[in-house]
Amino acid sequence: xxxxxxxxxxxxxxAGLVEYSPENVMPFGPVHPSLKEPEYFRLILEGARIKxxxxxxxxxxxxxxxxxxxxxxxxxxxxxxxxCGICSFAHSLGYTQAVEALTVYRxxxxxKYIRVVVAxxxxxxxxxxxxxxxxxxxxxxxxxxxxxxxxxxxxxxxxAITGNRIHKSYATFGGVRKDLxxxxxxxxxEEMSYIEKRARYYNELxxxxxxxxxxxxxxxxxxxxxxxxxxxxxxxxxxTGISRDVRVEDPYAAYDEVVPEIQTSPDGDISSLLTLRIxxxxxxxxxxxEALEKLPSGPFRTPVPRVVPAGxxxxxxxxxxxxxxxxxxSAGASxxxxxxxxxxxxxxxxxxxxxxxxxxxxxxPIVLTGMDPCFGCMDRVSVVDLDRSTEWACSGxxxxxxxxxxxxxxx
Amino acid sequence: MERxxxxxxAKVETSHNSLLISIDPTRVKEACSLVSAIPGLYHLTTxxxxxxGPAIELRYHFWEGRSFVTVKTELRKEDLTIESASGVVPAAxxxxxxxxxxxxxxxxxxxxxxxxxxxxxxxxxxxxxxxRVEADPEKIxxxxxxx
Numbered sequence: 001x002x003x004x005x006x007x008x009x010x011x012x013x014x015a016g017l018v019e020y021s022p023e024n025v026m027p028f029g030p031v032h033p034s035l036k037e038p039e040y041f042r043l044i045l046e047g048a049r050i051k052x053x054x055x056x057x058x059x060x061x062x063x064x065x066x067x068x069x070x071x072x073x074x075x076x077x078x079x080x081x082x083x084c085g086i087c088s089f090a091h092s093l094g095y096t097q098a099v100e101a102l103t104v105y106r107x108x109x110x111x112k113y114i115r116v117v118v119a120x121x122x123x124x125x126x127x128x129x130x131x132x133x134x135x136x137x138x139x140x141x142x143x144x145x146x147x148x149x150x151x152x153x154x155x156x157x158x159x160a161i162t163g164n165r166i167h168k169s170y171a172t173f174g175g176v177r178k179d180l181x182x183x184x185x186x187x188x189x190e191e192m193s194y195i196e197k198r199a200r201y202y203n204e205l206x207x208x209x210x211x212x213x214x215x216x217x218x219x220x221x222x223x224x225x226x227x228x229x230x231x232x233x234x235x236x237x238x239x240t241g242i243s244r245d246v247r248v249e250d251p252y253a254a255y256d257e258v259v260p261e262i263q264t265s266p267d268g269d270i271s272s273l274l275t276l277r278i279x280x281x282x283x284x285x286x287x288x289x290e291a292l293e294k295l296p297s298g299p300f301r302t303p304v305p306r307v308v309p310a311g312x313x314x315x316x317x318x319x320x321x322x323x324x325x326x327x328x329x330s331a332g333a334s335x336x337x338x339x340x341x342x343x344x345x346x347x348x349x350x351x352x353x354x355x356x357x358x359x360x361x362x363x364x365p366i367v368l369t370g371m372d373p374c375f376g377c378m379d380r381v382s383v384v385d386l387d388r389s390t391e392w393a394c395s396g397x398x399x400x401x402x403x404x405x406x407x408x409x410x411x
Numbered sequence: 412m413e414r415x416x417x418x419x420x421a422k423v424e425t426s427h428n429s430l431l432i433s434i435d436p437t438r439v440k441e442a443c444s445l446v447s448a449i450p451g452l453y454h455l456t457t458x459x460x461x462x463x464g465p466a467i468e469l470r471y472h473f474w475e476g477r478s479f480v481t482v483k484t485e486l487r488k489e490d491l492t493i494e495s496a497s498g499v500v501p502a503a504x505x506x507x508x509x510x511x512x513x514x515x516x517x518x519x520x521x522x523x524x525x526x527x528x529x530x531x532x533x534x535x536x537x538x539x540x541x542x543r544v545e546a547d548p549e550k551i552x553x554x555x556x557x558x
Contacts, residue, residue: 055505055528056527056528057528057529058512058527058528058529058530058531061529061530063541065513065542066541066542101427101428228453228454229501229502230501230502231453231454231455231456231500231502244454249476249477250428250474250476250477250478311426311427312426312427313427313428314427314428314429314472314479314481315428316456316474323456323474325456325457325472327459327470327472329461337461338459338461338462340457340459340460340461342456342457342506346457346505346506346509347456347457347502349505350501350502350504350505
């Protein structure tokens with residue numbers, strides 16, 4: 001892409017964003033086909049230290065909001081599921097609940113509980129995926145492989161319940177598409193015991209293993225004040241000690257009866273994000289047990305009409321990464337008049353820029369992974385070093401090694 | 412909340428889980444500043460833009476507990492300029508930049524004015540922004556030389 005023309009010297013452009021002359025700008029990103037959702041960060045360096053960060057996004061903007069205006073209400077469930085390849089159920093849940101709010105039909109209790117079970121399974125799989133990635137970027141690949149193996153147990157459960165591992169196509173207007181299969185309850189409980197055992201082990205590991213602590217303690221620190229000011233969401237907000245969770249404050253599905261205990265962590269760094277997310281995995285296991293125990297009998301779906309009455313609704317759910325927002329406007333037609341989505345990564349982007357400021361270049365992969373974005377720019381980085389009048393490009397792997405070597409030297 | 416609405420001279424209505432404060436575009440920044448200063452309402456969830464045909468509607472959703480407080484305004488398409496709220500609510504920065512790209516609204520004072528956050532650089536400057544009703548994907552493809 002062509003660069004926006006920078007000014008010759010430092011210039012405040014508002015909201016904490018600053019433009020610099022090109023001499024010390026490192027373009028970070030934007031695209032690598034093997035990962036999803038690339039983003040682009042202009043890193044302004046002072047030596048090897050990051051001074052300012054200006055984000056630029058949209059490289060995989062697929063015009064889904066526009067596409068939704070041309071598809072029927074039902075088809076849109078499957079379209080919105082494809083916004084994210086990790087928290088697909090959170091998206092379909094956000095959309096179906098926003099549409100249900102416009103109709104007089106109410107979801108049967110059994111469906112609400114099943115929705116909780118699947119949403120919590122998704123949270124476990126998303127957090128485990130993230131935990132493994134942090135291990136990888138910190139140079140601890142054993143952890144990555146262990147955790148991704150454990151994550152398979154959750155994906156298998158997801159397949160057994162919904163028929164699919166990732167894009168579950170499970171939530172639908174008025175409930176879920178099918179009932180829980182025969183005998184699944186015992187299998188889920190068994191797997192939850194396994195996940196809990198592993199999560200407790202990882203909890204101890206991430207706090208004691210030096211490979212991780214040296215890379216995460218005090219790294220990417222944010223304060224409560226910053227988190228509040230920039231309105232960040234999800235684990236990133238809770239890791240500063242602020243106790244906010246949509247599931248508790250604005251309960252949906254069966255969360256008013258199966259109440260989560262909000263996990264918080266005081267330090268606001270990557271290390272506290274690790275323990276916080278493991279805490280959330282354990283809490284999700286507890287919620288799944290409770291939901292299965294209380295699971296009411298009855299229908300799993302109510303038939304709903306094809307036409308949605310005119311009106312608009314605002315709704316949010318707690319996706320694994322934080323508050324996911326849906327605004328749906330209906331004009332009474334067979335297609336929506338407008339659907340607006342705000343994903344958690346969008347809300348956390350400004351906070352991520354704050355986390356990077358003042359950190360060495362070596363911390364970029366772990367801090368950006370730390371915010372748990374849908375992010376994929378690691379493999380195309382070009383570095384301009386004017387002191388040596390050289391320009392070089394480094395791959396994601398080289399950047400990972402840079403981080404590992406940087407901390408090895410300091411040890 | 413009522414006191415804030417009264418001091419702004421705004422019309423207040425409720426819809427589902429939202430309290431809607433309808434206000435003139437010139438006073439949106441002031442309204443955002445007052446609403447976000449109410450304890451517990453600091454969280455700006457996002458800004459939604461809706462194309463109504465002759466005008467663009469903007470909704471600033473602030474979240475607290477079980478409801479949203481939404482500051483709502485309408486901008487005529489003849490003059491799609493409004494004061495940026497990013498000075499009083501920094502989280503608005505990227506949401507405004509997104510609307511600037513997708514609906515062509517200019518938020519005076521936003522750091523992304525004249526820059527792009529989401530749209531590709533090769534998106535033709537003379538084509539209507541992609542989420543406007545008058546944007547025709549076929550024509551835009553032609554303008555971009557894709558056909």
